[in-house]
Structure formats: structure tokens, C-alpha cells
Amino acid sequence: MVIRDERELAGAWTRFQRHTVAAPSPDLARYVERYWMVSWHYEKPYRQLIVPYPNVHLTFTGGAATVRGVSSRHQHRVLAGDGSVFGxxxxxxxxxxxxGAPVSTLTDRSVPARAVFPAEPPARPDAVTVERYLRTRLPEPDPRAAQAAAVVADIAATPGLHRVDMVARTAGLTVRGLQRLFAEYVGIGPKWVIRRYRLHEVTERLASGGPVDWAGLAADLGYADQxxxxxxxxxxxxxPPTWYAARY
Incomplete structure (x- = not known):
């Protein structure tokens, strides 16, 4: 029998962590979705579950800046003592x-931010200092980046899109063209992105607190069975879903 850390159940982790988010300035909004900051205090180390999304992250902590590519699966990080991260x-x-290279070269990898950004990272990162840092390498608008963002947004917003060929047809691309776009700009394949957002539908149903018709939900999301x-x-x-629901 597995005994779970009581600090991860029923939202108990919120007593030990503080989260804030902020929107980017207009000149960066085509590139940046949001900024986030988390701080924590744990007298006993805590194993934090991190679920993946098709986003690259730039994080600042302990005076270091790191670029984290898209992760193809969940991760765990141990939080201990007092700490904070700006992302x-x-x-x-x-x-x-x-x-300036395919984002798939970063998938499941982390690299020092100096590999991309020429400036020294801010000593006290916040939205203002980090935006100044990003502008040291502010690129020209890229229509293909906008196209990739639009396709991912469409997948996220349309539960009925559960096959790669459906997404390609909606985007006006061939399947191979869609796969190339995702490798170059998103960093992970369209099949993974579809699965990630359809599974997000599961977390939404769990969050509602009502009973879940698992067989019906599986069919709605394009799965052969529960x-x-x-x-x-x-x-x-x-x-499994029931364990995940217990966190929240």
C-alpha cells in the first residue's frame, strides 16, 4: 500500500506555496503567454508533481537563468526550505x-539561458527586469510562429479535434507539413499536443466534482475505451485520474 504525503492532498500544498502570475507587455505578447512566480517554505522536503504543456519556459532562481524545453512527460522536483522561482x-x-533553431532540439532538455540571451540575467527578477532582459534579443515577428500558436490554440479550444489529420485539415496543411511545423516551432509532435489537451478535458471534469462517465468521456475524447x-x-x-483528483 502506497502512503501519500498529506501535503499533496485536497489542496494542502497551497499552505506551503504562493503563486502569482502577470501578463506580458504588448510588444512581447506575441511571444510570451505569461509570467509566473512561486515561492515556498517546506521544513521537510516536498516532492512536487509538474505536469507538461507544449510551452518552453525560461526560469530564474538562485541567480541562474535556465531555458527548459517542452517536457514530453510529467516530472517531479523536490522543494525544500525557503525558495522561489520566477518563470x-x-x-x-x-x-x-x-x-533561431528548431525548438525540438530542446525537447526534454534544459540549457543555460546564456546560450540564447546575451545579457546577464537580472539579479532580482520580476516582470520589469525580465522584460528588459528579453528585449536584448527581441526578434522580428515570424508568421510561422503565429501559425503554430494558432493551431495549438485551436486544439486546446476544440474537444472534437482528436486526430492529427483533422487538425491538419483544419489548419490547411498536410499531415507532414503539420508535423514539420510542430517540430520546428512547438518542440513536440501534434499527436502529443492533441493528447495533452484532450486529457486536460479529464482534469476539467474531475475539477467539477461531479460523477464522471468514464466510458462516455473516453468516447468523447477519441479513445477506444476507458x-x-x-x-x-x-x-x-x-x-491515475482518481489520484490526481485527490490533489485538488
């Missing part, structure tokens, strides 16, 4: 103009 969430496709849905969810989130 930049780039829009899907939005980091490619800064990087077992396939649960297996995909567990692989992506690191635990």
Missing part, C-alpha cells in the same frame, strides 16, 4: 524566433 512561459511557437484513456492519463500525469 516566463512562452507561447507555443513563441520561442523559435529567439532560439482503459486506454486511463493509461494515457497515467503516463502523462504520473498517476
Amino acid at each position: 516566463v512561459v512562452f507561447r507555443p511557437g513563441g520561442f523559435r524566433p529567439f532560439l 482503459a486506454h484513456l486511463v493509461r494515457d492519463f497515467t503516463k502523462m500525469f504520473g498517476e
Whole structure:
């Protein structure tokens, strides 16, 4: 029998962490989705579950800046003592103009920010100082980046899109063209992005607190049966849906 840390159940983690978010300035909004900051205090180390999205992150902590590519699966990070992180969430496709190379080269990898940005990272990162830092390498607008962002947004907003060929047809691309766009600009394939956002539908149903018709939900999301849905969810989130629901 697995005994879970009581600090991860029923939202208890919110007693130990503080989260804030901020929107980017207009000149950066085509590239940046949002800024976030989290601070924590744990007398005993805490194993934090991090679920993936198709976004590149730039994080600042302990005087260091790191670019984190899209993660293909869940991760865990250990939080201990007092600490904080300031982060930049780039829009899907939005980091490619800064990087100047396929975003897939960063998938499941982290690199020092100095590999992309020439300036010294801010000593006290906040929205103002980080935006000044980003502008040291502000690129020209890239229509392909905007196209990638639009396709991902369409996947996120349209539950009925659950196959790659459907997304390609809606975007006016061939399947191969869609795959190339995602490798270059998003950093992970369209099939993964579709699965990630359809599984987000599961978390929304769980958050509602009502009963879930698992067989019906699996069919709605394009799964052959409930077992396939649960297996995909567990692989992506690191635990079955009922365990995930217990966190919140």
C-alpha cells in the first residue's frame, strides 16, 4: 500500500506555496503567454508533481537563468526550505524566433539561458527586469510562429479535434507539413499536443466534482475505451485520474 504525503492532498500544498502570475507587455505578447512566480517554505522536503504543456519556459532562481524545453512527460522536483522561482512561459511557437533553431532540439532538455540571451540575467527578477532582459534579443515577428500558436490554440479550444489529420485539415496543411511545423516551432509532435489537451478535458471534469462517465468521456475524447484513456492519463500525469483528483 502506497502512503501519500498529506501535503499533496485536497489542496494542502497551497499552505506551503504562493503563486502569482502577470501578463506580458504588448510588444512581447506575441511571444510570451505569461509570467509566473512561486515561492515556498517546506521544513521537510516536498516532492512536487509538474505536469507538461507544449510551452518552453525560461526560469530564474538562485541567480541562474535556465531555458527548459517542452517536457514530453510529467516530472517531479523536490522543494525544500525557503525558495522561489520566477518563470516566463512562452507561447507555443513563441520561442523559435529567439532560439533561431528548431525548438525540438530542446525537447526534454534544459540549457543555460546564456546560450540564447546575451545579457546577464537580472539579479532580482520580476516582470520589469525580465522584460528588459528579453528585449536584448527581441526578434522580428515570424508568421510561422503565429501559425503554430494558432493551431495549438485551436486544439486546446476544440474537444472534437482528436486526430492529427483533422487538425491538419483544419489548419490547411498536410499531415507532414503539420508535423514539420510542430517540430520546428512547438518542440513536440501534434499527436502529443492533441493528447495533452484532450486529457486536460479529464482534469476539467474531475475539477467539477461531479460523477464522471468514464466510458462516455473516453468516447468523447477519441479513445477506444476507458482503459486506454486511463493509461494515457497515467503516463502523462504520473498517476491515475482518481489520484490526481485527490490533489485538488
